Amino acid sequence: MQGIAHEGPPGYGHGGIxxxxxxxxxxxxxxxxxxxxxxTVSLRLRYHRPVPLEARLRVLAHVTGTEGRKVYVAGSITTEEDLATVLVTAEGVFVSRAPEHARALFPGLRDSGETSAGR
Structure with a gap:
């Protein structure tokens, strides 16, 4: 995270970022x-430590399971300098939409490959 635009507490990143x-x-x-x-259907975060501004971050995510159209995913944030210290973790549930439903929600959508992660 870089700059005051991303700052929450002084010197640290805003949790929303x-x-x-x-x-x-x-x-x-x-x-x-x-x-x-x-x-995104649900996203649960745990803030373990503050995320320093001006630090190079490593953001990881991986699928932990699927159930029909539901995809379960976990993620984490560390700094590049200290990969062993987890700053933030998350668990989420994502649901894939049928193309016709996606087009109804997002009229500008032409096909699922044209959106940012289809969301």
Whole structure:
């Protein structure tokens, strides 16, 4: 995270930015691993430590399971400098939409490959 625009407590990142980074990464994990773009149904975060501003971050996400159209995903944030210290973790549920439902929700959508993680 860089700059005051992402600052929460002085010198640290805003929790909402951490949530956005994890949500986006977890959405891409749905596509890469499960082959299904999805919309976020739930996202649960745990903030273990503050995320320092101006630090290079590592954001990881992986699919933990699928059930029909549901994709279960976990993610984490660490710094590149200290990969062993987890700053934020997340668990989420994503649901893939049928193409006709996706087009009804997002009229500008032409096909699922054109959106950011299909969400």
């Amino acid at each position: 951490s949530a956005m980074l994890l949500d986006e990464s977890m959405g891409w994990a749905c596509v890469a691993t499960a082959g299904m773009p999805g919309m």
